[in-house]
Amino acid sequence: MMLALGAQDIxxxxxxxxxxxxxxxxFALYSDGKTITxxxxxxxMPDGSGTVLFMPAYxxxxxxxxxxxxxxxxxxxxxxPAIGLxxxxxxxxxxxxxxxxxxxxxxGATITALRxxxxxxxxxxxxxxxxASTLAIIGAGVQGVTQAAAVCAVRDIAEIRVADINPQSVxxxxxxxxxxxxxxxTRVRGVPSAQAAxxxxxxxxxxxxxxxxxxxDAWVADGTHINAVGAYTPEMQEIPDAxxxxxxxxxxxxxxxxxxxxxxxxxxxxGALSPERVRVELGxxxxxxxxxxxxxxxxxxxxxxxxxxxxMIVAGAAVERAQARGxxxxxxxx
Numbered sequence: 001m002m003l004a005l006g007a008q009d010i011x012x013x014x015x016x017x018x019x020x021x022x023x024x025x026x027f028a029l030y031s032d033g034k035t036i037t038x039x040x041x042x043x044x045m046p047d048g049s050g051t052v053l054f055m056p057a058y059x060x061x062x063x064x065x066x067x068x069x070x071x072x073x074x075x076x077x078x079x080x081p082a083i084g085l086x087x088x089x090x091x092x093x094x095x096x097x098x099x100x101x102x103x104x105x106x107x108g109a110t111i112t113a114l115r116x117x118x119x120x121x122x123x124x125x126x127x128x129x130x131x132a133s134t135l136a137i138i139g140a141g142v143q144g145v146t147q148a149a150a151v152c153a154v155r156d157i158a159e160i161r162v163a164d165i166n167p168q169s170v171x172x173x174x175x176x177x178x179x180x181x182x183x184x185x186t187r188v189r190g191v192p193s194a195q196a197a198x199x200x201x202x203x204x205x206x207x208x209x210x211x212x213x214x215x216x217d218a219w220v221a222d223g224t225h226i227n228a229v230g231a232y233t234p235e236m237q238e239i240p241d242a243x244x245x246x247x248x249x250x251x252x253x254x255x256x257x258x259x260x261x262x263x264x265x266x267x268x269x270x271g272a273l274s275p276e277r278v279r280v281e282l283g284x285x286x287x288x289x290x291x292x293x294x295x296x297x298x299x300x301x302x303x304x305x306x307x308x309x310x311x312m313i314v315a316g317a318a319v320e321r322a323q324a325r326g327x328x329x330x331x332x333x334x
Contacts, residue, residue, distance in 0.1 A: 002102045003328040005318055007110040013318040013327060016146075016153045016180060019118035020125065024286045025062045026313040027119070027252060031283025034060050035309045050077030057308035058097070059316065068316025070094040072108055072308055092315040102333065104319035108311070109142070111318075115310035117146025117180075119252060119282070120227035123302035124203055125154040126285050126292045127250065128225035132202035133158045138194050138214050138238075139207035140169035143229055147205035148173075148188075149180035151227075160188045161197040195219050206230055206238040211262075217242035222297040228263060232305045236262035239301070241272035247301035248294065250280045260305040 005013070014022075029035050036058035044051045056071040074090040081087060090108025095101060124132075132155045137144045140162050148160050162173045174188035191197050198204055198219040208214055208230040217240040220226070226247070231238045244267045251257040257264055257278060267273035282302070284290035293300055322328045 001330045002333055003104040003319055003322050004331055005104060005106045005322055005328045007107050009322065009328050010106060010110045010114065010314075010318050011180070013321045013325075014114065014314055016114070016118060016121065016149050018317070019114050019314055020121040020150060020153060022065060022313045022317065023115065023119040023122040023282075023310060024126075025065065026059055026309050027122070027281065027283035028286040029060060029062060029283070030253065030307070030309055031281045031287070031289070037307055037309055040308070049079060050075060055308040055311070057312040059309050059313045065313060065317050066320055067097045068094060068312045069097045070312055070315065072111070072311045074108065074112075092311050094312070094315050094319050104315070104322070104328070105331075106315050106318060111311050111314055113142050113146045115314050116143055116229055116304070116306065117148075117150035118314075119304050119310060120147050120205060120229060120302065121150030121154050122286075123227055123250065123282055123304075124151050124225060126282070127248075127300040127302060128155060128203050129223055129293070129296055130155075132225065134201045134203070135160045136197035136201035136204045137162045137173075137207070138164070138197060138204070139230060140164035140166070140173045141207060143207035144169075144205065145173065145176045146180060147207055147227060147229065148177055148184065151203050151205065152181050152184045155203065157184070157203075158187060160184065161191045161201065162188055163191050163194045163197040203227070208238055209236065210238050211235060212237055213240040214238050216240060217246075220299060222299065225293075225300045225302070227302050227304070229304050229306075231262040232260055234260065234262050234265045237266055239263040241267045241270060243299065244273050244301065247299040248280075249277055250282055250285060250290075250300070250302045251278060252282050252302075252304040253307055254278060254281055256305050256307065257303055261303050264303060
């Protein structure tokens with residue numbers, strides 16, 4: 001029997017704080033060479049209407065999780081909103097690493113939002129000042145919401161400033177955040193500009209599709225920590241070159257960042273950043289192989305382009321917990 005788990009099931013089975021600890025664990029395993037992540041395989045539709053991506057991964061057992069293997073299938077069809085459908089849809093499939101028997105199929109958009117927020121939560125926990133209390137969110141979409149939930153899980157955030165070019169996204173942000181972090185929704189304040197969000201913020205999260213910097217370096221105070229989860233192609237950019245030039249840089253995976261992270265790729269091409277400065281992975285900080293924050297005035301920067309190992313550790317845990325608790329729909333495949 002295989003389990004089917006929806007969005008509400010996933011949120012109940014893997015709370016944000018648990019997912020943050022899973023991200024620390026899985027990236028430590030990654031940096032130690034113990035995970036398996038083949039290149040994702042994109043299949044473009046012949047008519048150009050969209051792309052379907054297949055992202056497989058294997059995660060070995062860790063201190064607090066069993067091994068997991070499977071794949072996320074993500075589709076991106078730009079014309080979908082015109083017919084009332086989401087642009088992005090996703091499923092995660094988990095199979096038993098001992099037998100290959102299918103164990104579960106999970107709603108993938110929730111997994112993606114949860115794990116993307118959680119890795120920034122892990123980076124914030126390791127790199128932000130302990131007294132950080134003001135959070136700036138630039139990009140109020142789905143990813144921005146879980147960025148906020150994750151940062152609030154690891155720091156005592158008193159104010160969440162939200163800026164977006166879409167006023168409607170800002171207006172609904174608090175309501176959407178309440179799904180993930182009910183106690184934090186009253187601390188949300190929509191602001192009219194990125195500058196109003198960034199000025200004096202202790203933590204900044206960017207989750208946009210921008211192709212140029214979304215704030216000025218002059219607005220970033222000493223001691224700020226930045227999580228950047230947009231700019232996941234070489235053509236995109238969210239972070240000013242000047243900020244990268246003065247920040248301590250940590251990435252989820254060096255190889256992927258150097259091929260996909262537009263912020264870093266463009267800054268290097270312009271001569272604003274040396275490639276040698278992009279060498280520290282989150283897993284290195286988790287294990288102590290590389291230092292985290294050095295002093296209270298240091299600007300720290302974490303860049304994530306995403307990795308299927310994140311999906312797999314969360315999905316594997318969700319299925320394991322669902323089996324133990326009797327949660328989810330069972331599907332008979334034979």
